[in-house]
Amino acid sequence: MSENFYQLFGGAPAFEKLVHTFYQNVKRDPLLAPMYPDDDFEGAERRLRMFLEQYWGGPHTYSDERGHPRLRMRHAPFAIGVAERDAWLACMKPAVDELELTTELHQELWGYLEGAATFMINQ
Numbered sequence: 001m002s003e004n005f006y007q008l009f010g011g012a013p014a015f016e017k018l019v020h021t022f023y024q025n026v027k028r029d030p031l032l033a034p035m036y037p038d039d040d041f042e043g044a045e046r047r048l049r050m051f052l053e054q055y056w057g058g059p060h061t062y063s064d065e066r067g068h069p070r071l072r073m074r075h076a077p078f079a080i081g082v083a084e085r086d087a088w089l090a091c092m093k094p095a096v097d098e099l100e101l102t103t104e105l106h107q108e109l110w111g112y113l114e115g116a117a118t119f120m121i122n123q
């Protein structure tokens with residue numbers, strides 16, 4: 001991914017906001033909340049933020065700390081069906097909207113998240 005997208009989306013503050021809003025929603029979601037470590041929500045927030053920043057051309061902190069993403073493998077311990085995928089995207093939607101991106105940038109980000117979430121289905 002080009003460095004452009006990281007910057008075009010708004011750089012570090014945008015990713016911070018995106019992932020923070022997402023996790024506020026996850027905490028209130030009856031299906032998702034129990035899947036996340038309730039003693040380490042901050043850690044989970046940080047891991048997702050670092051991953052997304054790296055994916056879109058920002059700092060490589062994710063791989064420096066966590067190694068190769070191998071996201072499907074890392075999600076194997078969690079039962080993810082269509083309902084969980086939809087709940088995850090429902091938590092993400094208002095967070096993406098909040099960034100107030102142009103239509104093109106919004107579609108770029110949202111299209112990626114939809115595809116990635118479907119890819120994570122393992123049930």
Ligand code: HEM
Pocket residue numbers: 032035036037040043044045047048051066071074075078080084085088113116117118120121
């Ligand atoms: C489809 C529904 C999804 C569910 C139910 C789900 C659930 C989870 C859970 C429960 C964790 C563990 C939290 C932690 O301690 O880090 C996690 C980690 C993570 N998820 Fe998801 N996830 C989903 C989709 C996605 C998608 C679409 C992405 C990327 C675009 C993603 C990226 C990550 C990352 C980067 C981590 C941390 C991995 C690590 O380094 O340990 N997830 N996810």
